[in-house]
Amino acid sequence: MKKFLSLLLLCHVASPVKHSLKFFATGSSGSPKVPEFVGFALVDELLIGYCNTDKKIAEPKQDWMRKLLENEPQQWEWYTRECTDNVPFLFKASIDHLKQRFNQSEGVHIFQRMYGCEWDDETGNVHGYDQYGYNGEDFISLDLKTLTWIAPQPQAVITKQRWDAEEVRLKFSKYYLTQILPEWLKMYLDYGKSSLLRKDLPSVSLLQKTPSSPVSCHATGFYPEAAMMFWRKDGEELHEDVELGEILPNHDGSFQMSVDLDLSSVKPEDWTRYECVFHLSGVKDDIVTRLDKAVIRTNRVSPSEFPAAAVIGVCVGLMLLLALCITGLFFWRKHKNGFKPANSSEHSSSPTPVDNDTALTDHTIQ
Secondary structure (H helix, E strand, O other), X not given: OHHHHHHHHHHHHOOOOEEEEEEEEEEEEOOOOOOOEEEEEEEOOEEEEEEEOOOOOOEEOOHHHHHHHHHOHHHHHHHHHHHHHHHHHHHHHHHHHHHHHOOOOOOOEEEEEEEEEEEEOOOOOEEEEEEEXXXXXXXXXXXXXXXXXXXXXXXHHHHHHHHHOOHHHHHHHHHHHHHHHHHHHHHHHHHOHHHXXXXXXXXXXXXXOOOOOOEEEEEEEEEOOOEEEEEEEOOEEXXXXXXXXXXXXXXXXXXXXXXXXXXXXXXXXXXXXXXXXXXXXXXXXXXXXXXXXXXXXXXXXXXXXXXXXXHHHHHHHHHHHHHHHHHOOOOOOOOOOOOOOOOOOOHHHOOOOOOHHHHHHOOXXX
């Protein structure tokens, strides 16, 4: 058992960090309150760039991204071209074709694309993904293993057949998603390493709504997102009577999470045998919080004593999410099994963006 626990702790400490580069594009018709096209670029879930048809210009959202675009003019040219010329035109044409295919006319219609890559900085593994959605439903997605398109709807079959026949485009898409974009990601990480590669430990609190409620171990303010949290008893990790919550974003770009422990069957004298463990990937020492009734905070205390920072973080995070929903970024619903994302270089040797060849990765629904 001791050997097992040692291995388990080693696994916690050695958890790899995965970095991601994601592009979201949303085209819409029939809604005068929403731009016809909106584009987002994110690194490790951090917004780095934005554009829409109203502004007609790519807008960097991080200081280091502004510096990158100044030093890498080809990157700036690529973002400008994609935001103002290529993609908006393709999306408008695609919506027109899809409305005909689905026998639609009036109303609001949304066409979206999500593509990018995920890179494991420990193993070097790269996963790319590229998929499209229409009116909140999955429409078509690329399977990089078979180099074929997956059509979950009957209306997408004809598109699948056409795109599967384009062998040159398929091969380039794989190269683009698994070679070019990962190099961009590494370059972005190098420019933004002061923020993207930082390690921020959280503040950890024990919370409980009522004396009979589960005790929640809540951590907020950590970065990056690669973290884990668990309860253990007598040094052994618990799996029963434990509920792990999702990792949620805070308004300042950090994250928060919690793990609940049901103590209904635990004797008061045994509480000291329990402790909450927070582990941040890449950080050797864990934050261990022993279960102690004296330090538990409840909703019965005065507002000044309640962890307001955590509440504010959740509220602001929800407001930001709502704002993104209005623009249509999250109009496309997310599935648990869908949207699977398929050595920092010096600035002087940064990868060169592909110019006209990137058109090989852009499609119009016909």
